[in-house]
Every structure is written in C-alpha cells, then in structure tokens.
Amino acid sequence: MLESTLQQLAGADRECKVDAYTMLFRGLKTSSNLPDRIALQNKMTVFMQFIQRDLTARMPNGSVDNLLVTSALKLLHTFLHFHGIASSISYDFGVFMVDHSIRTFEDEQASKEVVKHLMQALFLQNFPPEVMAIDRVGRLVSALHNIENHLTGKSIVQSRIVVYEKLVKQCSQQMTVHSDWLQDLFTDMLSSISDIRSAAIKLGLSAAFTLNKDRRFVSRVVELLNLSLEDKKYVEEFSERLRVMLQNPQQSTSVPRIWSVVTLFIPKPHQWDYFNSWSRIIQLSFNNSNPQVKREANLAWNRFTYRLHLDGRLVHNLIRDPLLSLLKRKGLRDSVLASVCNFYYYAFKPDMNLRMLDETWNLAVAPLMQGLIEQGQEEATAINQASAILTGLIDCQTRRVWREDRITDQSPIKADELPAIESKWIRANSARVFALVAPILEKGFVEVSRPDSQLRKLWKALVHSVASASTKDVKLHDDTAKFVARSGDSLGLEFRDLVKVLERGLRDETGDAGVAIVLVEPLAAALSEKISDENSDIVLTNCIGVAIELVAASTQPRDKQAADAARRRLWGTSNAGNRLPSFDPLDNMYKLFVILSKKLYADVELHASGPIEQLLDETKYFFDRGNRQLFLRTLNAVQGGLTYWLEDKDRRITRAEFPSVVDAVRVS
Known part of the structure; x- marks a missing residue:
C-alpha cells in the first residue's frame, strides 16, 4: 500500500495524487494500529517532500489548488496524530510548515478551507523548541490575530482559539512575550455565539493557570484592562457586558467562568482599584435564580481562592464570608462544601508555621464548621459533612499528596484530600478542636459505636493524631493530659x-x-x-x-x-x-x-x-x-x-x- 501510494504521489497526474492521499488517509484513520510502523517511518522523509510540494500546488490559472492542498493536509493530520510517526518529521519540514502557515494566514486570497486545515495541523503538531522559536511564534501570533481582517466566521475564530491554546501549552514563554492574542481572548469570551464563548473561556483558564505567575505577562493583562476607551476604561466596559450577560439565560452561566479567568490574571485582586465593582459581578452570580449559575459562581470562587494563594497569603475573612452565607441556604450544599474544602486545601498548605495555623483555624475553620454544625439542627447530613471535613484536617495517618495545581482538575476537592494539620498543634490546641468536635459527638453520639460511621472516623482520627504527637514523649506531656481531660467533657461529661x-x-x-x-x-x-x-x-x-x-x-x-x-x-x-x-x-x-x-x-x-x-x-x-x-x-x-x-x-x-x-x- 505504501509503495503504490508513493508511486502515485511521484507521478504528474493531479487526480492520482488526490486519490493517493485520500486512500492512505482513510486507511490510517479507520485502523486503530499503524500498518507496518517501521516501514512508514522509513518513508516519512519522502512523504514530507511530497506534502511540502503539494501544499504550494497551483492550478493552471495560478490560483491555489485547494483540493490537492487539503488532501495533503488531511494525511499530514493523520501522521501528526500518531506520536511515533510525528516524531520522525524533520526540523526542516517543521520550519516550512509554520512559515507556510504564516504566509497563508497573511494572504488575503487564501481559502477558508485551506486556512482551517492549516490551523488543525498547527493544533496537532508537537514541533521542537528549535522550530517554535520566539520570533517565529511572534509572527504566527500576529498573523492569527490579524486574520479576521480578511477571513471571518465562527469556524475561523474557533480554529484560531484552539491554536492559541496549543501554543500556550507548547511555548508559554513565547506567548507571554507576544501577547496580541490577549485582545482576541477577551473579545471572544464575550461572544454571543456559545461555541466561541466556551472555547475562549477554556483557552482563558488554560492560559491563566499556565501564565499567571509570569509578572511581565500579568502586567500586560492589567494594561489591557486599564486601556482607555472613549469615556471609560476597558475593564468598566467589560464589567458592564458581563452584567448584561447575566440577564440572558443562554449566556448567564458563562459569566462566573469569565470572571474567574480575568481574576486569575490579577495579582492581589482584593487590592485592585476596580475590585469593588468587579466583585459585584460574582455577588450577582451567587444570587442568580439559575442554580447552574450559582454552581459556576462557587467554582469561580475556588479559583479566586487559588489566586490569593499564589499571592502568598489568603484573606480568610474575604473568602469565608460568602461561603458562610451560602451554607445557610438550602440547595447546592455539595457545591458550597466543595468550595469549603478548596478553601481549606489551600489554607493549610504543607509546612505552614504555627502562628498561621492559629489564625487559619480561628478565622477559617471555626466559623464555617460552627455554621455547618448549626445546620445539623434541621439537616442530619450537615453533621456528617462537618465531621468528614474535620476528619480530613485531623487525620495524620492517611497519606495524601498535596498539589498546588489541584484546582486545574475537573473534579472538586473532597474532604479526604485535605492536608492534615500538624499533630502536635492538634494536641496543643485540644480546647479549640473540642469546641467543634464536642457538638458533633453530642448530636450523633450513638454513631461512634458504628464501625463505618463518619463520627467514629473523626474520633479515631483525633485520638490517632494525639497519639502520633505523643510517640516520642518520655513522660506524659501536659498537652496529652489536657486532651484526655477534655475528651471526657466531649463525650457527655x-x-x-x-x-x-x-x-x-x-x-x-x-x-x-x-x-x-x-x-x-x-x-x-x-x-x-x-x-x-x-x-x-x-x-x-x-x-x-x-x-x-x-x-x-x-x-x-x-x-x-x-x-x-x-x-x-x-x-x-x-x-x-x-x-x-x-x-x-x-x-x-x-x-x-x-x-x-x-x-x-x-x-x-x-x-x-x-x-x-x-x-x-x-x-x-x-x-x-x-x-x-x-x-x-x-x-x-x-x-x-x-x-x-x-x-x-x-x-x-x-x-x-x-x-x-x-x-x-x-x-x-
């Protein structure tokens, strides 16, 4: 099959070339395994020569041969899909491919179909850093940014977004230097077309999580937001657009996500000049009648917490108060609890000092857990939920890995992922701990005797934590004695x-x-x-x-x-x-x-x-x-x-x- 395909591609007949590309493309696409991978790798140099030749093919009238070009690109897409084959593509072809794409994007006569296939190839490629040099990436970003001057439409914008996303992941440093794409990102996030808006938000989150530690890039985001329009700043115009979108049932769920993308780029957002008006948007989202908007608002608040974590210090009151208010509402409890777990996940990062532990417990744990325990008067599940969260914070026996980028995962943070608080702090602060544990045990004391109950897990975690802190004690430690004395009160005096x-x-x-x-x-x-x-x-x-x-x-x-x-x-x-x-x-x-x-x-x-x-x-x-x-x-x-x-x-x-x-x- 490979030999016959190469013979057809080597010929002069245009139709035979198109058929050869199509047959091999379809054959590889329908096969889950590559036919004779070694043989295909050995022929890659020849295939790349033919593809490079045909990407510039012209019709007798001088126009681009769109059919032959797109046929060649479809086969290239298939090669790029298989990593073992894509790795055989030479440096020279990679350089040609990127440079040819740039020239095509800049060509006002370029076919939309060819442009979309080139963008697909750029999305699939994994060319080495030598190919994706800073000046070449800069020219590519510039060409993509300006392409709407002569090519428009939903498919072009969507294709450009996925190329931007690939470049952010592949060559992030180059994308921080050449930041024209930021204007496209902010514009596309406000698009009235759902698919474009969703793709842009996905790009925004990817870029925010990847680039938000780069001070130079972050400053460019702030510069864009501070850009003066006719009678207002761009951030004010952007905020007004988000408020309007909140009134639209088809667009409202996107607002908290867009809010979180922008917030992730802002260093110390609570100190930002526009934070008061900016935070009003998330407040409106929390109070929206659409439950899905409220869920997205909770996710956005999680990202806001992460942003403050990156800045070196959480503002406990600021993060806590909305969650405390939301706990009092019926419905969406799981979403709010996931936000509480997210808060604690980043509040109790490993190796934090004891002074910070005191402050975090007093300002973050005690108020929220007390609020949840009070809900136990009406909802029995609230006691188990509070118990699960406290177990996660106290359990020093179960090993778990703390990841700073855990926020990027799709699944919410659960109680059993929370980092354990230092056991010696638990022992030394038994009064604070029992202030929360005792009411839980009083409300569900019978549950302690049941092997699989959450309250039993909490009690065992607490005892094991104190025991762990006491392992190397030569004589009974005062804190251990105090813990034992207080444990009597918590179990019914x-x-x-x-x-x-x-x-x-x-x-x-x-x-x-x-x-x-x-x-x-x-x-x-x-x-x-x-x-x-x-x-x-x-x-x-x-x-x-x-x-x-x-x-x-x-x-x-x-x-x-x-x-x-x-x-x-x-x-x-x-x-x-x-x-x-x-x-x-x-x-x-x-x-x-x-x-x-x-x-x-x-x-x-x-x-x-x-x-x-x-x-x-x-x-x-x-x-x-x-x-x-x-x-x-x-x-x-x-x-x-x-x-x-x-x-x-x-x-x-x-x-x-x-x-x-x-x-x-x-x-x-």
Whole structure:
C-alpha cells in the first residue's frame, strides 16, 4: 500500500495524487494500529517532500489548488496524530510548515478551507523548541490575530482559539512575550455565539493557570484592562457586558467562568482599584435564580481562592464570608462544601508555621464548621459533612499528596484530600478542636459505636493524631493530659461513658494491652495528678466512679509479645512510649489506687459505703482475671493502698459502721 501510494504521489497526474492521499488517509484513520510502523517511518522523509510540494500546488490559472492542498493536509493530520510517526518529521519540514502557515494566514486570497486545515495541523503538531522559536511564534501570533481582517466566521475564530491554546501549552514563554492574542481572548469570551464563548473561556483558564505567575505577562493583562476607551476604561466596559450577560439565560452561566479567568490574571485582586465593582459581578452570580449559575459562581470562587494563594497569603475573612452565607441556604450544599474544602486545601498548605495555623483555624475553620454544625439542627447530613471535613484536617495517618495545581482538575476537592494539620498543634490546641468536635459527638453520639460511621472516623482520627504527637514523649506531656481531660467533657461529661466507648474500639483494634496503654494509663495519670493537687477542686466522690470504671476496663497483657503488638498497632513501633522494666503497662492505675485509697480512708466517714465497696470488688476481680506471672509485682504495687483497708489501723471502717466495706475487705 505504501509503495503504490508513493508511486502515485511521484507521478504528474493531479487526480492520482488526490486519490493517493485520500486512500492512505482513510486507511490510517479507520485502523486503530499503524500498518507496518517501521516501514512508514522509513518513508516519512519522502512523504514530507511530497506534502511540502503539494501544499504550494497551483492550478493552471495560478490560483491555489485547494483540493490537492487539503488532501495533503488531511494525511499530514493523520501522521501528526500518531506520536511515533510525528516524531520522525524533520526540523526542516517543521520550519516550512509554520512559515507556510504564516504566509497563508497573511494572504488575503487564501481559502477558508485551506486556512482551517492549516490551523488543525498547527493544533496537532508537537514541533521542537528549535522550530517554535520566539520570533517565529511572534509572527504566527500576529498573523492569527490579524486574520479576521480578511477571513471571518465562527469556524475561523474557533480554529484560531484552539491554536492559541496549543501554543500556550507548547511555548508559554513565547506567548507571554507576544501577547496580541490577549485582545482576541477577551473579545471572544464575550461572544454571543456559545461555541466561541466556551472555547475562549477554556483557552482563558488554560492560559491563566499556565501564565499567571509570569509578572511581565500579568502586567500586560492589567494594561489591557486599564486601556482607555472613549469615556471609560476597558475593564468598566467589560464589567458592564458581563452584567448584561447575566440577564440572558443562554449566556448567564458563562459569566462566573469569565470572571474567574480575568481574576486569575490579577495579582492581589482584593487590592485592585476596580475590585469593588468587579466583585459585584460574582455577588450577582451567587444570587442568580439559575442554580447552574450559582454552581459556576462557587467554582469561580475556588479559583479566586487559588489566586490569593499564589499571592502568598489568603484573606480568610474575604473568602469565608460568602461561603458562610451560602451554607445557610438550602440547595447546592455539595457545591458550597466543595468550595469549603478548596478553601481549606489551600489554607493549610504543607509546612505552614504555627502562628498561621492559629489564625487559619480561628478565622477559617471555626466559623464555617460552627455554621455547618448549626445546620445539623434541621439537616442530619450537615453533621456528617462537618465531621468528614474535620476528619480530613485531623487525620495524620492517611497519606495524601498535596498539589498546588489541584484546582486545574475537573473534579472538586473532597474532604479526604485535605492536608492534615500538624499533630502536635492538634494536641496543643485540644480546647479549640473540642469546641467543634464536642457538638458533633453530642448530636450523633450513638454513631461512634458504628464501625463505618463518619463520627467514629473523626474520633479515631483525633485520638490517632494525639497519639502520633505523643510517640516520642518520655513522660506524659501536659498537652496529652489536657486532651484526655477534655475528651471526657466531649463525650457527655462523664468519664464512665468515655471509658466504655473508647474501650470497645480500642479493645477490638489493639487488645487488652492497647486499652491499658492508650486509655487507662493516661486517664489514671491525669486523675492521680488532680487528686494529689491540694489546690484542685475535684470532687473525690466522682473520682471513685472514675477509678471503678478504669479498674473494670483494665486487664493485664498476657505476655510481652501482646504488649509490643499493641504498641505497633497504635504507633507503628514497639519502642514508643516509656521504657518499663516489665511488660505490665498499668503503673499509673496502681498509683491511682494507692493515692485514692489513702484519701478515702482518711475521710471514710464522709463517703457512702457503696462506691468504696464497688472499688474493692473491682480490684478483686482485676486480680482474678490478671496474669499470674505479674501477680507478685501487682500486689507489691498496690499494697500501699490495700494496707489501709486490710489493717484498718485507725479503725475508721469499724467506727463508720460500714459492714459491707468490712465484708469487701475480707473477701479481698
């Protein structure tokens, strides 16, 4: 097939040449695989010579042979479509192709059909940088910009737009220098023809995301907007056109997208002289009766957030307030939440300093999440949505890659893509965190017990974050103790509920050793410190209830391997936490029993006998289910507390007439 085609192209008969191009073009187009790719590559030099010859073919009357030219270009399009073949095209042909296109675009007699096919070839090409030199690209842009002086129509404008888009991606630096195409972009975005308008907006977004870091180019955009017309600036005329388009149902959905294209080009847009009037357009879009316009307005606001991110600092109040208002409206909740996630995605960029974390949490997270939680009074899904977003911000275990250009993707940013906040900040700011987490848990407390519930995921993420921050601590950190203390409030103000809820999940995940390490011991340490503090106003009666629950929840590890396995499950390593002489992790609980026994015995007359009896009973049950290897060690650890009850040295139990306590002591 290749040989016969080349023989026909080598001949002098015009019709045979057209047939040869057409047959090979159709054959390649209908085939998913190239026929004998190696053979075709070996013949590419000859094919390019024939195509170059026929692109300049003339009829006997001297006019361009449009049929032969377009036939040759169709085959060239097919070659350019296959990367393996296109890479065989020589530098010389690339130079010829671009220069020939420029001459044709400048020719007032050029056929519209030939021009469109040349533009298609320029869109498909991937010529090397040596071909797309800065002066050649400049002449090409100039020719494209001026082509409407002699060729008009929807197809010409659309074809020019796709060539511009290709050039922006292929040779962005050259396009920043030769910026005549900007005028075409802004004009075409306002076109009344939907296809042209959509193609121009697509070009605008591509250019904005590619070129908006180039200061020289951005300054040219600003210069264009500041251009003086007869009685106003171009930006004022542009804004008025957008307002008119908002009134047109067929054009209104394009307005927020156009607004975002222009905004992406403006450095620090909130400081721009025209920002007040410019922002009015997006406000009108948010309030438009068409739901699709509102969705597009949310997407535009996402790009505005990204623009501020590029400028180095988000203006939290400015981004937050419209979202806070939109959260109160019914409908389009998913779109607004996607904007909230976009806000947090760029607000919590990796490696931000702690001062910025404080500010961002206070100004961005707290108000929006509180607003969403309040919506939970009417919509149950709002609680799950707030929980999902907070989980994304707190979850430090799930690895995810942060990409600055994530905004360019078509899909919205989801909660599980959010960058995790530094775990030590979470631990140090547990009061701020619980101010949001506690209301969520209160509204859906039952959900915590369900394995796949969003609230359970939030709680686990929070616990794991604090555990991660505590991995290298030699002794209990104050922030960890405060977190444990506050966690009791968030789960209903009773340690009993906290112990039971955590115990279920932890025991399933890490066994008895995990419950002891991450639940019982921190709580026992925090409680012991409170009881020992002479200035503490803690109620001793409440402490008895806490201690009873801790003892009831405690079981010693069956061996050292079980304790090490629990640590690995919790923290990824068996070396985390304090180095203990024994694999029994319950030292703080034993100390709590001794301290509490001393306090209770000293004032036994002031307390009811039931809780004391229950404490002693639970202690007995603890020994009954305990590890026999650890019996003597455990007995030695708690004997300081048991002595008060067994000896009753001051006969306080007898005088208090607590026969049930006496019986409990005897049983113990």
